[in-house]
Amino acid sequence: MTPSTSHTENTRRIAKNSGFLFFRMLLVMGVGLYTSRVVLDVLGVDDYGIYNIVGTIVAFLVFFKMALTNATYRFLTYELGAGNTEKLKSTFSMSVNTHMILAATFLIILELIGPWFISNKLNIPVDRIAAAHWVFQFSLLTFCTDVIRTPYNACVIAHEKMDFFAITGIVEVCLKLIIVFALIAIPFDKLITYAILILAITVIIFLWYYSFCHKNFIETKYTLSWDSNLAKKLLSYSGWSIIVNAADMLTLQSLNIFLNIFGNVVINASFAIAQQVNSKVGGFLQSFTQAFNPQIIKSYASGDTLYFMKLIFSTSKLSFLLLFSITFPLGVYANYILDIWLVEVPAYASIFLRIIFCYALLDCLQAPLWVAVHATGKLKTHQIMIASIKVCVIPLSYFALKLDMPYWTEIAIWAGMNGVASIARTLYMRHLIKLSASKFFIEAYLRSACVVAISTPLPLYYAFNTEANIISLAMFLAMFLAIYATCAWFLGLNTMERSFITKAVKDKINKK
Secondary structure (H helix, E strand, O other), X not given: OOHHHHXXXXXXXXXXXXXXXXXXXXXXXXXXXXXXXXXXXXXXXXXXXXXXXHHXXXXXXXXXXXXXXXXXXXXXXXXXXXXXHHHHHHHHHXXXXXXXXXXXXXXXXXXXXXXXXXXXXXXXXXXXXXXXXXXXXXXXXXXXXXXXXXXXXXXXXXXXXXXXXXXXXXXHHHHHHHHHHHHHHOOXXXXXXXXXXXXXXXXXHHHHHXXXXXXHOHHHOOOOOOOHHHXXXXXXXXXHHHHHHHHHHHHHHHHHHHHHHHOOHHHHHHHHHHHHHHHHHHHHHHHHHHOOHHHXXXXXXXXXXXXXXXXXXXXXXXXXXXXXXXXXXXXXOHHHHHHHXXXXXXXXXXXXXXXXXXXXXXXXXXXXXXXXXXXXXXXXXXXXXXXXXXXXXXXXXXXXXXXXXXXXXXXXXHHHHHHHHHHHHHHHHHHHOOOOHHHHHHXXXXXXXXXXXXXXXXXXXXXXXXXXXXXXXXXXXXHHHHHHHHXXXXXXXXXXXXXXXXXXXXXXXXHO
């Protein structure tokens, strides 16, 4: 098979997987936003804020899980790209071992510190302290189950079985929709009941993944063994990976706790709502980039540098263009959409949401560079550099609130420092993978900026000069998407990308 033929097949696989994931996220995002609305309405602002802030305690150690997830995914995908079956089997079994150990460690540590922190440090109404403790216990079990599932999830993505991944996402969101309606009817404490039902869904999805992987992938037939050399590699890789994950999680959860200390659970609910919307939109984007990520790692493992670089440029730009098409209308009509979506809109939700969107747009431009760093396995310098920039948010945001600055200031600081980290990463990649920073800037940043600059002024003028209602929103969307799609096609995409999309559409039509 020639390289060009291989590239064509890989590109078709990316397009097919993108289609599966696109459909998945349309449904997941729509149902997810609806369930968030109902959950907020049923629990109330105070209980919703409690669920979010108590979950923060568990999430404080999620960066350990993320680090091992990155290591597992990277090594599995790399060995698939290199075609090493025996090493693939050993890698999977060791990843299961390490995740089991990690889950047990989390359980012990959080059981020791969590209850004390809830009772003594959090600003929770006295009559809801007992419920908060129950939520903590069920959230901890949910988290540990999710940790154990990680190697199976990584295996599905490494094998690019996005059809299964898409179906699973749809099943999971449907189960969450069912528990929302159950929550309305169940007469027991709704906050505790919600935590129990979320745990039940997590267990069901874990068993679903286990069954599929055991049946379809030979390497997932777990064998009880211990490979010390591989363990050292996984732990070393995870150790460096954990630095940025820790910085991200520590920063995000510190922001949440600062909002609680200087504000109250209503402000936490505002932040939670903004994060809910962003997680659905971000999940939409993540589903798109997951179609590219395995090929980025596999092309690096096989030494196909030219295809590796093309994927980086295209993924960065297409990710931004896709995400902006969603976040721009949501940001402009944030107040109106939140009023429709939620029965009771917490204060600051709209402004938090707009700033978080800015953070996400910066992140998506950098996503393929982050994947490329992990593909090389050379994490040390990159991780220390990015983590050092990101943790600066913690003292800056604390002193901003201490000086009685608006609550949104700390979110703006968070987004601004992410921009600094993005610049530093791009410059560093010139050394790590011989990235042409000027070409990356032109292909990803400049093309995207041109599309945004030309497509937004007229829709913005219309939005600012009309009353927000369903008709004006529809007119805004029609105007914006028409201009945006035209600009994205002729200015955002290069000749090769336009040619591929045209050919893919023609092939689809001819098959029908």
